[in-house]
Amino acid sequence: MIPGLEPVPLRELQALGTSKVWTVDGQLDEMPSLTPVRGTLKAEHLGNLLEVEGSVQTIVCLRCDRCLGRFNQQLNADSRELIWLGDEPSDDHLSEAGLDPTSPDGLMECLNPRGDFEPERWVFEQLSLQMSVVNRCGEHCPGLPQQASNPTAETNVDKAPDPRWQALKDLQTSMQRNGKHHD
Ligand SMILES: [Zn+2]
Structure with missing residues (x-):
């Protein structure tokens, strides 16, 4: 009052x-x-x-x-x-x-x-x-709160080797081997 x-x-x-x-x-x-x-x-x-x-x-x-x-x-x-x-x-x-x-x-x-x-x-x-209907803390709002320790499918994909890189590695190894053979 x-x-x-x-x-x-x-x-x-x-x-x-x-x-x-x-x-x-x-x-x-x-x-x-x-x-x-x-x-x-x-x-x-x-x-x-x-x-x-x-x-x-x-x-x-x-x-x-x-x-x-x-x-x-x-x-x-x-x-x-x-x-x-x-x-x-x-x-x-x-x-x-x-x-x-x-x-x-x-x-x-x-x-x-x-x-x-x-x-x-x-x-x-x-x-x-x-008062506004929707409350926003401002321009620098960090967005939705991060959910810690929640492994998602996305992070697993990041850790898995990319098959394209593996093919390039194989090629590199075979080229090195061939080069050594010629010496
Ligand atoms: Zn906010």
């Missing part, structure tokens, strides 16, 4: 009449990180919308899916989001609020106006979005 990021009733944010600002500095229970999650977060009640803006950073330790080695990754979330306060908004509602329902950063979330805004959950969601 990050200190100071307790859920706030939306009505309290509305009564404030201005934006509320949080300083983020602490560990998220759902996302263990090497360094504390740090940054700022701001929320403003706009009637039927809540505007949330934040910038948070942290460093997490991940395991590479390929070489299984551990590596550190920095996560930077810089986001601004509009949350609809009420039931799922219709296109008409959005137009009334001066928003374009077809815009790509359209509304993704809605909250009950009588409910709470959870700043910590918001921070967690924004950082989670920065």
Whole structure:
């Protein structure tokens, strides 16, 4: 739990009449990180919308899916989001609020106006979005871990004499023999 990021009733944010600002500095229970999650977060009640803006950073330790080695990754979330306060908004509602329902950063979330805004959950969601689906330690990934002491058919082939070399050796031996004979 990050200190100071307790859920706030939306009505309290509305009564404030201005934006509320949080300083983020602490560990998220759902996302263990090497360094504390740090940054700022701001929320403003706009009637039927809540505007949330934040910038948070942290460093997490991940395991590479390929070489299984551990590596550190920095996560930077810089986001601004509009949350609809009420039931799922219709296109008409959005137009009334001066928003374009077809815009790509359209509304993704809605909250009950009588409910709470959870700043910590918001921070967690924004950082989670920065995580890649596949973890790769980087350009210098050594690749799949080597399986030691596992003799494969391939190594046996390498040790076996190549029949072509054997034929050449035989020829060489016979030529040497012939040469000696002539002396
Ligand atoms: Zn790797």
